[in-house]
Amino acid sequence: MGFFDDLQDRIEKVDSVVSVGLDADLDRIPEHLRDEDLPRWAFNRRIIDATHEHAAAYKPNAAFYEDEDGWRSLRETIAYAHGKDVPVLLDAKRADIGNTTRQYANLLDDADAITVNPYMGRDSIQPFLAREDKGVFVLCRTSNPGSADLQSLELASGEPLYERVAALCDLWNENDNVGLVVGATGPEELEDLREQVPDLPFLVPGVGAQGGDAEAAVEYGLADGVGLVNSSRGIIFAGEDQGEHFDKAAGQAAKRLKERLNQYR
Amino acid sequence: MGFFDDLQDRIEKVDSVVSVGLDADLDRIPEHLRDEDLPRWAFNRRIIDATHEHAAAYKPNAAFYEDEDGWRSLRETIAYAHGKDVPVLLDAKRADIGNTTRQYANLLDDADAITVNPYMGRDSIQPFLAREDKGVFVLCRTSNPGSADLQSLELASGEPLYERVAALCDLWNENDNVGLVVGATGPEELEDLREQVPDLPFLVPGVGAQGGDAEAAVEYGLADGVGLVNSSRGIIFAGEDQGEHFDKAAGQAAKRLKERLNQYR
Numbered sequence: 001m002g003f004f005d006d007l008q009d010r011i012e013k014v015d016s017v018v019s020v021g022l023d024a025d026l027d028r029i030p031e032h033l034r035d036e037d038l039p040r041w042a043f044n045r046r047i048i049d050a051t052h053e054h055a056a057a058y059k060p061n062a063a064f065y066e067d068e069d070g071w072r073s074l075r076e077t078i079a080y081a082h083g084k085d086v087p088v089l090l091d092a093k094r095a096d097i098g099n100t101t102r103q104y105a106n107l108l109d110d111a112d113a114i115t116v117n118p119y120m121g122r123d124s125i126q127p128f129l130a131r132e133d134k135g136v137f138v139l140c141r142t143s144n145p146g147s148a149d150l151q152s153l154e155l156a157s158g159e160p161l162y163e164r165v166a167a168l169c170d171l172w173n174e175n176d177n178v179g180l181v182v183g184a185t186g187p188e189e190l191e192d193l194r195e196q197v198p199d200l201p202f203l204v205p206g207v208g209a210q211g212g213d214a215e216a217a218v219e220y221g222l223a224d225g226v227g228l229v230n231s232s233r234g235i236i237f238a239g240e241d242q243g244e245h246f247d248k249a250a251g252q253a254a255k256r257l258k259e260r261l262n263q264y265r
Numbered sequence: 266m267g268f269f270d271d272l273q274d275r276i277e278k279v280d281s282v283v284s285v286g287l288d289a290d291l292d293r294i295p296e297h298l299r300d301e302d303l304p305r306w307a308f309n310r311r312i313i314d315a316t317h318e319h320a321a322a323y324k325p326n327a328a329f330y331e332d333e334d335g336w337r338s339l340r341e342t343i344a345y346a347h348g349k350d351v352p353v354l355l356d357a358k359r360a361d362i363g364n365t366t367r368q369y370a371n372l373l374d375d376a377d378a379i380t381v382n383p384y385m386g387r388d389s390i391q392p393f394l395a396r397e398d399k400g401v402f403v404l405c406r407t408s409n410p411g412s413a414d415l416q417s418l419e420l421a422s423g424e425p426l427y428e429r430v431a432a433l434c435d436l437w438n439e440n441d442n443v444g445l446v447v448g449a450t451g452p453e454e455l456e457d458l459r460e461q462v463p464d465l466p467f468l469v470p471g472v473g474a475q476g477g478d479a480e481a482a483v484e485y486g487l488a489d490g491v492g493l494v495n496s497s498r499g500i501i502f503a504g505e506d507q508g509e510h511f512d513k514a515a516g517q518a519a520k521r522l523k524e525r526l527n528q529y530r
Contacts, residue, residue: 055513063368063369070336093359099290100288122411142389160334168414
């Protein structure tokens with residue numbers, strides 16, 4: 001079973017395409033958890049308990065775990081999510097050359113899928129692609145303002161760079177394990193890309209804190225019903241002002257997003 | 266004093282533009298160090314002792330430190346290099362959006378410079394650029410086979426993508442802290458890029474294990490004498506078959522590369 005088969009099962013089981021972004025920013029973790037041995041893990045555990053019934057996947061962003069305690073917290077978090085039968089997509093945006101990118105691919109020993117950056121080309125992500133049972137989401141069209149700097153550049157062949165990236169990813173999808181990261185901030189781009197690569201599931205960030213279009217995210221983000229729409233801060237910090245009851249608000253926010261997205265499925 | 270001023274001082278002091286890549290691959294660390302509490306730190310300490318007189322900079326690649334003990338090893342390594350007055354460039358190839366990339370920029374609290382990936386555009390690397398005293402090397406033309414997949418694509422305006430990246434980096438260099446990563450595997454590209462952006466120092470990987478052209482790396486890699494030519498495995502594993510004396514071979518390899526490059530300075 002590949003990652004996207006597992007994801008499909010999960011989506012059907014919980015009737016949800018919500019990815020919950022575990023961006024466990026130490027500065028925003030509730031006061032009462034900061035004295036714990038591993039505050040990020042303590043936070044994530046409560047978030048997982050409160051949201052897993054609505055989560056198709058968890059998406060920890062590696063940026064929030066890049067220190068000694070961070071890696072311990074991340075490993076505990078992944079194991080705990082697995083205990084709840086929820087796949088974990090590590091948002092790492094990695095890629096490098098030869099022996100180095102093989103090293104990065106070890107991040108997939110724990111996680112079920114990863115995000116990677118295409119700028120260095122196919123061999124830079126090959127060790128990820130080669131893991132047949134794991135998912136590889138390649139950055140294609142991101143949702144930040146500066147994404148136009150490179151991604152929208154018009155090629156001599158007439159299409160913008162990000163469309164070429166989508167076409168390359170379609171070629172690189174020999175193991176049926178490739179997806180694309182496509183922001184919800186450009187609904188017409190989502191539509192065009194879905195038409196161009198009908199088989200690649202999308203991970204759509206930018207719904208929630210970034211204010212993207214939920215309808216387009218669902219209508220075009222899913223390939224045969226499989227794909228993910230992510231919200232991070234909009235879920236995990238929904239109860240930021242509610243002290244020890246922060247997790248209840250997170251659970252409600254995940255449920256609301258699930259229901260909002262399910263209107264369009 | 267910015268990073269490139271510090272680097273210039275260091276280059277002059279040791280008469281070297283050699284960057285020693287600390288890719289402390291656990292599988293290749295000498296047997297007798299594997300029982301140490303932190304084998305990678307034990308290895309790096311001996312490498313630094315043996316090579317620092319020939320090192321303009323150390324360049325640990327983050328891929329080899331992405332676990333609990335890894336981050337401890339990396340932090341010890343950076344502190345130790347600083348104790349020898351050698352600046353440290355963290356080869357992390359990071360970039361992300363908004364609050365996440367701000368988090369990644371904390372990697373510069375310890376390191377003096379970092380490598381970043383331009384695919385997501387200016388705002389994705391802005392928190393790095395904003396650290397005036399730190400160096401930011403942007404991936405431009407990398408030395409791996411697949412680099413052509415995106416970087417060589419011809420834009421509608423006529424130039425390849427990597428030249429546009431160089432032009433953007435020139436614009437983004439408001440704090441005189443931007444450099445480019447340009448592989449030594451394409452000497453004529455190095456020459457063209459040097460002409461295009463005369464003020465940006467290059468980090469040139471691909472000399473050594475990757476067999477790039479040392480003369481072109483020096484002739485075009487330096488901007489006003491400032492820049493770095495990196496070798497990783499060619500130095501740190503030069504004594505791989507020499508057991509406890511591995512470090513002596515590493516020191517000799519660093520000295521040889523320094524002298525080889527100095528022929529062209």
